[in-house]
Amino acid sequence: DGGITQSPKYLFRKEGQNVTLSCEQNLNHDAMYWYRQDPGQGLRLIYYSQIVNDFQKGDIAEGYSVSREKKESFPLTVTSAQKNPTAFYLCASSINMAWETNTGELFFGEGSRLTVL
Amino acid sequence: DAKTTQPNSMESNEEEPVHLPCNHSTISGTDYIHWYRQLPSQGPEYVIHGLTSNVNNRMASLAIAEDRKSSTLILHRATLRDAAVYYCILRDMDSNYQLIWGAGTKLIIKP
Numbered sequence: 064d065g066g067i068t069q070s071p072k073y074l075f076r077k078e079g080q081n082v083t084l085s086c087e088q089n090l091n092h093d094a095m096y097w098y099r100q101d102p103g104q105g106l107r108l109i110y111y112s113q114i115v116n117d118f119q120k121g122d123i124a125e126g127y128s129v130s131r132e133k134k135e136s137f138p139l140t141v142t143s144a145q146k147n148p149t150a151f152y153l154c155a156s157s158i159n160m161a162w163e164t165n166t167g168e169l170f171f172g173e174g175s176r177l178t179v180l
Numbered sequence: 181d182a183k184t185t186q187p188n189s190m191e192s193n194e195e196e197p198v199h200l201p202c203n204h205s206t207i208s209g210t211d212y213i214h215w216y217r218q219l220p221s222q223g224p225e226y227v228i229h230g231l232t233s234n235v236n237n238r239m240a241s242l243a244i245a246e247d248r249k250s251s252t253l254i255l256h257r258a259t260l261r262d263a264a265v266y267y268c269i270l271r272d273m274d275s276n277y278q279l280i281w282g283a284g285t286k287l288i289i290k291p
Contacts, residue, residue, distance in 0.1 A: 067223075098281075103283065104283055105267065105281030105282050105283050105284060106224070106281040107281070108278060111278070121278075151221075153223050153224070155223070167212065167214070167229075167271045167279065168214075168226050168229070169216075169224070169226065169279065170226070171223030171224050171225070172223050173222055173223050174221070174222065174223050176221075
C-alpha cells in the first residue's frame with residue numbers, strides 16, 4: 064500500500080549527539096515536510112521540500128538539517144545545536160505545492176519520538 | 181500564528197452527533213478550510229476541506245458560514261474511535277500555502 068514510512072519509531076539520544084530520522088514515501092509526491100510536535104501543542108514546520116535537491120526552512124529550522132537527494136526520501140538530522148530536541152517528529156508529503164492544482168492535503172507518517180537523555 | 185480558534189476540549193456521547201466549531205475571522209477569500217484529526221501517538225489524518233460550500237464525505241460534513249468567518253465539523257454518529265484531537269486549519273497563501281496548526285480540540289467520547 065502507498066504511504067509514508069518513518070523510522071525509528073522511538074529514539075534515545077545522549078546530549079551532544081546528532082541523530083537522523085528517516086522518512087520514505089511511495090506516493091510519488093513532489094512535496095515533503097518535517098514537523099515537530101510538543102506535548103499538547105500543534106505542529107510546527109521545520110523544513111519542507113518542493114522538489115528533489117531543493118528545500119526551504121520552516122518556522123523552527125535552527126538546529127536541524129535535511130537533504131532531498133531522491134524524490135522518495137527526506138531525512139531529518141537533529142544536530143547537537145538543537146537546544147531542546149525531545150519531541151515527536153512527523154514527516155508528511157503532498158502531491159505538490161501548486162495552489163492552482165491541488166488543495167494541499169497532507170499525508171503523514173506515524174511519527175518518530177525522540178528523547179534526549 | 182494560528183489563524184483559527186477552537187475550544188480546547190469537548191465531550192460527546194457515543195452514537196450521537198458531534199459539532200466541532202472553529203472561528204477564523206481573518207480568513208481571506210482564497211483560503212481553504214482544512215480539518216485533520218490526530219489519534220494519540222499517531223500522525224494527523226485528513227478529514228475534510230472546503231472553500232465556500234458545505235462539503236460531505238464518508239468521514240464527516242463541513243458546514244461553512246456564509247461570511248466564511250466560522251465553520252463546523254460534523255460527525256454524524258460518533259464512535260469511540262473518533263476520540264482524537266481535531267485541528268481546524270487555514271491554507272495560508274501568505275506562507276507559501278503552508279498549513280498553520282493551532283492546538284486543536286480534544287474530543288472525548290463517552291460510552
